[in-house]
Amino acid sequence: MLAPKITTLTIDEFLEWVNLPENADKRWELIEGVPVEMASSSKINTIVAMLIGSFLNMWILDKNLGYVTGADGGYRISKRNSFQPDVAYISYTHVNELEGNIFDNAPDLAVEVISPSEKPRQIMQKIETYLTSGTILVWIVYPEEKIVDVWRAMSDGSLNKRKFEIGDILSGEDVLPNFTLEVAKIFPSPPNK
DSSP, rough: BBTTOOOOOOOOHHHHHOOOOOOOOOOEEEETTEEEOOOOOOOHHHHHHHHHHHHHHHHHHHOOOEEEEEEOOOOEEEETTTEEOEEEEEEGGGSSSSSSSSSSOOOOOOEEEEEESSOOOHHHHHHHHHHHHHHHHHEEEEETTTEEEEEEOOSSOOOEEEETTOOOOOEEETSSSOOOOEEGSSSSOOOOO
């Protein structure tokens, strides 16, 4: 949902705007200078995001590489974009300090768990923005289809997508060397009742 009657904002203006009393209890992203309210996550989306974050966090903590953030972790992606990925990893080398509301850099790895209401063009715009702003890997997770699309920018400027399904194994590639995660482990099945 777009914020009503708002002209385009800088990130600093956006950070002031989201802290106004009428906006403070909502989740917002800044997309091309326009505040966009983020819908609540579905039960499955929240579970999938937490599973991914848990596997990443255990591995990253053990290796002492950086931070894993959840859905409230904001990132300054570019001058007119501030995103809150469902899960993200940012290496210590890209973090200046832990004060403030958002990280000053794009995450090294961004994970977006997609809900049915999200439009393909909006998803693609976010992928492009992440990858042209310093994010190395973007995992787009589709819980209903049990698919993960892994995106990265290529040296010629093109974007490359690889699709992973149940039975496949995700890799941290050069962002998290030697990290692997079975796709099946992030898509829970309710126990038989």
